Structures are given as C-alpha cells and as structure tokens.
Amino acid sequence: MKVGLEKIKRVSVVEATVSYIKKQIADGALKPGQQLPSERTLQELLGVSRFTLREALARLSALGIVEITHGKGAFIAQEMNSSSLEDVFFPLFANQSVQNLIDFFEARMLIESEAVRLCAKRRSRKDLDALKEILDRSEAALEDPLKFGELDFLFHNKVSQAAGNIFIDKMMGCLNEYIKKYLLMLSNNPENRKRSLINHRSILEMIEKKDVDNAGRITRKHLNQTFKMLTNFDNGKATPVAPEDLINLFSQ
C-alpha cells in the first residue's frame, strides 16, 4: 500500500535545543569564548526543563562546541579541544580488522606527506629550530625507548602544525591518539629508533631547503618503511596484519 505520505519526523526537544544553540553560534549571536547564560536562565529563556537543557549542553560539550566548568559556567569553545578529536574515529576502531589498520596507515601517509609539503613551503625559522631541537633530543634519547617514542610522535605533530593549515592539523589530530600507540610500540626496537632518526633528519633537511617535492617523497618512503616494520614487529605474537601484497599498497 504505497501512499504519497512522508514519514512524520519527530524532533525531540533536546535536539531542537542543540540546533538552536548551534544556530546562534553560526549566526554570530554567540561568539567563541563568550559565556552562555546560566542553566537556570537558559532553561527559562528557551522554555525547556533543566534536564533537557543539560542534555543539550552535554551533547554540545561532547562535540567540543561548548566547554563547561563546574562553578564557572558554560562557554563557547574558542578552538577545538583535542579530547573530542580522539573520538571522531572511535567507532572505526571498535571493530578492528586488517583492512581498517591498512586504511588507517594509508590515510595517515597521504595526509602527513601533504602536511610535510606544506611545512616545507611555509616553515618559519622558529618552526625549523623547534624541529631541530626535537631531533637533537631524540638523538640524546636513543637508548630510552619510551622517551624516543614520545619525541618521534612530537616530531610528526610539530610538522603537521607547522604546515600552517588548521584543518590539516586537526585532521592529523583525529589520528594522533592511534599514531602515538603505534610509535611507542615501534620504538622498542633499537634498530627502528636509529632508522627513524635518520629518516627524520633527511626530512628536516628537505624542509630546511624548502624542497617541497623531496620532502613529501621522503616522508612517504619513511612512513612506508614504518608500516612494514610494524607488520613484522611482534612476530612472536599473532600480528593483526599479514599478507605482504597488502603491505605493498603503500608503494607509489
């Protein structure tokens, strides 16, 4: 029995409240950093119960759109907080599969190699110094797996920040939590640490020379190497990644 009737959409009060506040922000009525009226005030203002309002605020808070502090109030977020970024891809990691892992590394490589290109193009003197310092500290920490892993992570982080594109930086931020995990794993092997440092030095050299193409190329090579190492890493245990032909996906 097909009738031309559309399904009636029920918009919950909470949803409507969320949309309303978002619209206020988008329209500029509420500016970043600005404090929202108190819950009791808003509740009355919008004509909803406090429970409803709190749920709406909880949602907005979860999305990183507003920041709530006990005793102070609710504020429009001025910049994205990384805590919410971690959760962006959480559902994808909930169902772990080989394909997911491969996709993850591939995505990371694509974005980061582009980030390096931008970094090479735009890096300031200050960025360069910061990167150099990280590598120097890495060299000093060659025998300290944990510290080296942290610095390795920091290097990649700094590069994507120095790329000077807030979206690229935030996208890398979405992947960061998981990247960190793998880097710390890898840095347990002294060979990996040595090779990683060498690769980073090459990359930095290209960034210093502002050699965009080579910076990107070497980065891809480096990440490709990293991925291969990771797949061979814990061959004592059952490794989540197996076939070599899949690994070669990263070959250009």
Add this chain to the structure above:
Amino acid sequence: MKVGLEKIKRVSVVEATVSYIKKQIADGALKPGQQLPSERTLQELLGVSRFTLREALARLSALGIVEITHGKGAFIAQEMNSSSLEDVFFPLFANQSVQNLIDFFEARMLIESEAVRLCAKRRSRKDLDALKEILDRSEAALEDPLKFGELDFLFHNKVSQAAGNIFIDKMMGCLNEYIKKYLLMLSNNPENRKRSLINHRSILEMIEKKDVDNAGRITRKHLNQTFKMLTNFDNGKATPVAPEDLINLFSQ
C-alpha cells in the same frame, strides 16, 4: 610554594561512565550492533543515577558511538553516521575568517586529490559506471542549477567513496556539508556548470585509464580553478560570490 604534589583530578561521574562504556566497546565486551541494557538496568548496574547515565549516553550518542531510539533502546553504532561528522569541524567554522576559509579549501584539495588518485588505482567497473551515470545526469541537468549542484556534489562524493579507504572517505565526510553549500552556490552560474562538467569528464577519463598521476593533477587544477572563482582572485572574470558572502557561507 612549589610542592611535588600533583593536582588531584576529579573525574566527574558522567565522564567516568562515558569512559567505562567506551572501554567496554574497545575491549570487545560490547560489540557493534549490540543492544545496551536499558537505562534503568544500567543505572543500577553502574551505581549512578539515571540523570547521570542519560548524560553519559547523550555524550556517546552525540559522538556517534551509540545510537538511541525511543521505545527500542540504545545500540552500539555499527558504522559512523555522517550526522556526527558534520559537527567535527563546527568550532572552526564558528570563528569565521578568511584564513579559515582558505585553509578549508586547501585541505579539501589535498585530501580530495589524493582520494582521486586512489580511486583511479582501485575503481571497479561498477564504480566507473556509477560515475559515468552521474556525469550523464549532470549533462542532462545543465540548465537546472539546483539539480546540477547536487550532482556535482554527488560526483565528488562517489569518487572519495570509490577510493576504497574508509578513513579518507570519512574525512571527506567531515568536510562534505560545507562543500555542498559552496557547490550549490557555484552552480548558479551557467559558465561554471559547463566548466565543471568538462573538468569532471577529464577526471573520469583519467580514472577510467587508471592514470593515477594525471587524475590527481587534473583534480588539483579543477579545484584550484573553483577556488579562484569563488574568491574572485581570478581578476576580470565575473564572480558569482562576493567575498563577504563567501565567509557567511558557513553560517547557516
């Protein structure tokens, strides 16, 4: 008075509840698609009030980690729903600036050109047919700005899906809502529609030939052209959008 004491971190009950459920999912105790116990049950199970539990669920729901249906229950999300993706970059758009806009287009160009490369490498016969059909329908809709805009959007969407990388696809998903808006804006100009169709045909040709490098190159050129048109950097030519309007593009 510096003492070696760390600040005591008080984790709110809500936060703890969120973390607990997330951990259950990450550990595999809760699998995607599975139904959570009812609110009343969970409330007692975790020893928190229903208010608190609901706030936790609201957060998880906002992040797209669980899906809640009135009268049925709460379920672990099986895949990421795009609705939550739209909000990822919302805070960035709240702070409207020219630099933000430029960064947005740049990021989109980088990711999409890589997506096109992957698409050219891996596209199936079915993908190719789907893309062809979209372009044929575009040609038929050359005089219908709204419809053409939708199809334009669809083309880019299908390409990033055919790239066969779930992360790339989802990242594009984060930007999609905003891309759509400006595509609809551009398609008001008949010149743009014509040029867009020609560019898409070239891109599709490269995808069909599996010419990875040229597919990426042409895409960049195409997107660059589009961006210039929008920002009126293309001096002399008529621009469909004033810069002020462009910034306001994201406010609705």
Add this chain to the structure above:
DNA sequence: TATTGACAACTGGTATGATGAGTAATAAGT
C-alpha cells in the same frame, strides 16, 4: 480461522525539586 484492536510491559524522553560541590567576589577580622 484470520484479522483487528485494546491493552500491558517494556523501552527512552521530559519535568521537577532537593541537595552536593566548585568558584569567585565580597565582607569581616587580623
């Protein structure tokens, strides 16, 4: 028998009021 429709038993959604707890400005005391 097969369909219908009222109903009960779930589920989440909303409302209210009371109380706990953090923050910051102010008043009181030294």
Add this chain to the structure above:
DNA sequence: ACTTATTACTCATCATACCAGTTGTCAATA
C-alpha cells in the same frame, strides 16, 4: 594591607514522577 570566612553565584548529582514511542499478547470480532 593581608588573610580568612562568608555568601552568592555556578554546575553536578540524585531521586521521583510522569509522558511517549514500540512491541508483543490475547481476547473480541468478522
């Protein structure tokens, strides 16, 4: 002037009640 206690805000949590959507049961009816 400095410190401390008060106070008046804020959000955080809890308990209870009731509204509303979904689903299956089962008796009444055609």
